Amino acid sequence: MATAARFLRRTLRASEVASRLLSTSHSIVRRVAYTTGGIIDVGQPTPKSHPELLADEEITPGITSEEYISRRKKLVDALPEKSLAIIASADQQMMTDVVPYSFRQNGDYLYITGCTQPGGVAVLSKETGLCMFMPDKHKEDVIWEGQTAGVEAAVDFFKADKAFPLSEMKKILPEMIEQSKVVYHNAKASTSSYRNFDAFRRASLNNKVKDLTHYTDELRWIKSKSEIKLMRESASIVSQSLLQTMLLSRTHREESQLAAKIEYECKMRGAQRMAFHPVVGGGVNGSVVHYSRNDKKIKSGDLVLMDVGCEYHGYLSDLTRTWPPCGRFSAAQEELYSLILETNKECIKLCKPGTSIREIHHHSVKMLISGFQELGIIGKGKSIQYNYLNPTSIGHSLGMDIHDSTSLAFDKPLEPGVVITIEPGIYIPSVPILNEKAPDRFRGIGIRIEDEVLITENGHEVLTASVPKEIPHLTTLINMGGGGSMTESHEARAACN
Numbered sequence: 001m002a003t004a005a006r007f008l009r010r011t012l013r014a015s016e017v018a019s020r021l022l023s024t025s026h027s028i029v030r031r032v033a034y035t036t037g038g039i040i041d042v043g044q045p046t047p048k049s050h051p052e053l054l055a056d057e058e059i060t061p062g063i064t065s066e067e068y069i070s071r072r073k074k075l076v077d078a079l080p081e082k083s084l085a086i087i088a089s090a091d092q093q094m095m096t097d098v099v100p101y102s103f104r105q106n107g108d109y110l111y112i113t114g115c116t117q118p119g120g121v122a123v124l125s126k127e128t129g130l131c132m133f134m135p136d137k138h139k140e141d142v143i144w145e146g147q148t149a150g151v152e153a154a155v156d157f158f159k160a161d162k163a164f165p166l167s168e169m170k171k172i173l174p175e176m177i178e179q180s181k182v183v184y185h186n187a188k189a190s191t192s193s194y195r196n197f198d199a200f201r202r203a204s205l206n207n208k209v210k211d212l213t214h215y216t217d218e219l220r221w222i223k224s225k226s227e228i229k230l231m232r233e234s235a236s237i238v239s240q241s242l243l244q245t246m247l248l249s250r251t252h253r254e255e256s257q258l259a260a261k262i263e264y265e266c267k268m269r270g271a272q273r274m275a276f277h278p279v280v281g282g283g284v285n286g287s288v289v290h291y292s293r294n295d296k297k298i299k300s301g302d303l304v305l306m307d308v309g310c311e312y313h314g315y316l317s318d319l320t321r322t323w324p325p326c327g328r329f330s331a332a333q334e335e336l337y338s339l340i341l342e343t344n345k346e347c348i349k350l351c352k353p354g355t356s357i358r359e360i361h362h363h364s365v366k367m368l369i370s371g372f373q374e375l376g377i378i379g380k381g382k383s384i385q386y387n388y389l390n391p392t393s394i395g396h397s398l399g400m401d402i403h404d405s406t407s408l409a410f411d412k413p414l415e416p417g418v419v420i421t422i423e424p425g426i427y428i429p430s431v432p433i434l435n436e437k438a439p440d441r442f443r444g445i446g447i448r449i450e451d452e453v454l455i456t457e458n459g460h461e462v463l464t465a466s467v468p469k470e471i472p473h474l475t476t477l478i479n480m481g482g483g484g485s486m487t488e489s490h491e492a493r494a495a496c497n
Contacts, residue, residue, distance in 0.1 A: 042157050043148035044116045059114035061313040062230045065159045068114050071219060075112065076126050078215050084180035085124040085212055086173075088189040092118040102273060107400040108186045108216045110314055113158055117148050121169060121193060122160075123176060129161030131176075133169040166193070174199035184212035217405035221397065222417040227315060228454065231399070231419055234271070234312035235452050235463035238319050241265030242308060242467055243477075249304060249325040250481030250496075255280040255294040258306065266310040275309030275316040275402050286322065286446030287427040289392060298325055300496050303333055305446050309402060316402050318421050319464045320450030326496035327479040329471060332441040336426055339371040341469060343424040344449040347394055351453045351460040357420060358410040361394040364424050377428070377438045388436045389428060395421040398452060414455045419463070423450030 039048045045061070047054040057064045079085060090106040105116050112130075113122050119135035132154040137147075154163035164172060177183055177199040185194075194200055203209050223231065245261045252258065259278045266274065281291040282298030286305035298304050307320040322337065324330075329337060343364050350360045369386050372378045378385040397404040398419045414420070425448030428438045452463040468474050 040153075041147040042153040043146070046157060059158060060110075060116070062226050063114065064226070065114075067224060067226060068112070069159060072112055072124060072130050074219055075215060076124060078218070079184065080182055081126075082179075082181040083125065084176055084183050085215075086183065086185040086194060087112055087122040087124065087212065087216075088186060088191040088193065089115065089118055089120045089122075090189065091191050104273070104311075105314075106186065106189050107220070107404075108212065109189070111216065111220060111400060113160075115149060115154075115158055116314075119166065119191075120149075120154075121166065121173075121191070123173065125176070125180065127179075128176065130159075131162040131164070131172075132158065132160040133164050133166045133173070136165050136167045169194065170197060173197065177203055181208070183209045184215065185209065186213065186216070187211040188213065214407045217407045220399055221405045221408060221412075222415055223399060223419060224417070227399070228417065228419075230313055230315040231317070231452075231454070232463055234310060234315050234317040235319070236466075237266055237269040237271050237312060238262075238308055238310045238317040239464050239466045240269060241310070242306065242319060242321060245306065246321070246323060246477060247481040249298075249323070250327065250478055253282075253298045253325060255282050255285070255296050255298065255304075258304070259294045262306070262308050266308075271310035271312050273311050275311050275318060279305065279307035279320075281305040281446055284430045284444035284446070286448075287429050287444060288446070289425075289427055300326055301330065303329075303445065303447065305448055307448065307450065314400055316398060316400065316404075317464070318398055318402060318450065318452055319467065320423060320425075320448045321467055321469060321474075322447045322449060323474045323478060325478065327475050327481075329475070333445060333447075334471065335375060336428075336442060336445055337447055337471065339368070339375070340424050340426060340447045340449050341471075343367045343371070344422060344451065344469070347422045347424065348451060348453060348460065348462060351414065351420070351422065351455060353415055353455060353457070354413050356411050356413055357393070357395055357397075360422070361410065364394040368424060368426070372426075375439075375442070377426075377442060378436065385436045388433065389426055389438070390424070391427075392423070392425065395423055395453075416455055416457045418455045420453055420455070421450055422453055423448055425449070 041049065045053050047056050047058060053061045059065050059068055075085065087109050089109040090104065092103055093101045095101050103118055109122060110116060113132065121133045123131045134150050134154050135148065137150060151163040151165060154160040173194055174197050183203050241262050244265045245258055248261050249258055259280045262278050263274055277292050279291050280294045281288060282296055282304045283302035285291045285296060286303055303322050303324050305322040309316055309318040346367060347360050347364050350363060365386065368390060369383050372386065373380055398421055427446045428442050430444035449469055454461045454463055468477055
């Protein structure tokens with residue numbers, strides 16, 4: 001009792017001291033929050049606060065201020081004369097009134113500014129350079145949420161030409177809009193902070209407002225050497241992580257367990273978050289293209305399809321493998337898998353400068369229709385049924401968003417520095433739908449094999465090549481999964497019976 005009383009008295013004294021400090025000077029709290037050992041906190045890592053992440057002159061890991069400034073110049077040069085570009089950050093989305101979702105920055109805002117924080121608006125033109133409007137921060141916000149970047153950080157760290165508090169935007173931006181012939185903005189950004197301004201509404205009514213997306217998509221289409229290095233690392237992280245998850249699947253057969261494992265492995269290897277909610281489809285769930293429930297147990301003899309990706313300092317990866325957790329394919333599974341694998345490999349061979357995603361897609365459709373007809377899945381002359389069994393494209397561009405540069409046509413020729421996915425698949429539901437008449441032995445099977453491909457000067461490089469996809473390699477790997485100890489071997493045998 002005496003010990004408890006002493007502890008209570010010490011706690012009360014500490015609480016009184018803290019209260020006096022807070023009430024005496026909020027400025028003390030602000031300075032303490034803003035600096036740590038003389039290092040200024042701008043709300044995200046800097047070379048001084050995180051030297052293990054950023055080299056000197058980098059604004060985000062791997063990307064220098066010089067590269068960000070170059071991006072801004074390229075965008076301004078691409079726009080018509082007397083244009084103004086308004087690029088808004090993403091808004092903080094809330095789970096409840098006080099609980100925020102994990103924040104992810106708008107890709108265009110991050111690409112141009114390097115700022116990973118919510119609430120800002122960047123304005124870019126030849127006349128003004130980069131002008132950043134930064135969120136106003138109150139002392140109480142710093143106590144609850146920590147320090148964020150302000151006007152000084154916008155100029156000193158993000159290398160803006162001008163910067164103002166967001167509260168002053170209503171005085172400054174309207175004049176900039178009125179002096180411009182065309183106003184471009186990232187129309188899909190969630191913020192509405194400037195859209196209610198009279199000047200913006202008038203410009204919109206006069207057809208002066210246009211979507212900026214096509215211009216930024218063109219810039220983001222070809223990756224720089226720095227970006228490719230980050231994308232290689234992102235692909236490496238998810239590849240290593242999926243290998244570990246595949247090994248675990250021999251003994252742990254819950255979809256939720258495999259989803260947890262892949263996220264754990266990615267984050268332990270340096271990923272900031274998953275690129276999207278992992279798809280872990282066991283058995284018939286694999287026939288749902290973007291299955292997301294991950295709440296079933298994978299039955300013995302079923303396949304599991306895992307579509308996963310992670311984010312590494314703003315750059316994403318995307319990878320899919322399908323395998324039998326018990327370590328062996330059934331005859332029907334092997335027939336379908338072999339067709340999808342052959343299509344994957346043949347389409348990757350086509351990945352080179354000058355080819356388009358559409359050309360590769362058409363080639364994949366021809367291969368799969370021919371294969372489905374040979375297997376009796378669709379009838380001769382009934383190729384329209386193909387779309388019921390594979391409603392997806394062969395691939396997409398990849399970068400800061402999982403479907404990157406989406407405004408660009410699939411006919412656009414591939415160039416060195418472009419990263420795309422190649423992901424043929426088949427999704428046969430357990431019950432026939434829409435007049436497809438697949439044989440019963442194929443019912444409830446979903447298979448996708450997806451790789452991440454970098455276009456190079458001489459062809460391509462598969463960034464996810466380290467993850468097995470050949471049948472002998474897969475079965476060897478999975479059969480290693482439960483072989484570590486007698487207990488693990490017993491668990492593996494029990495799970496597969």
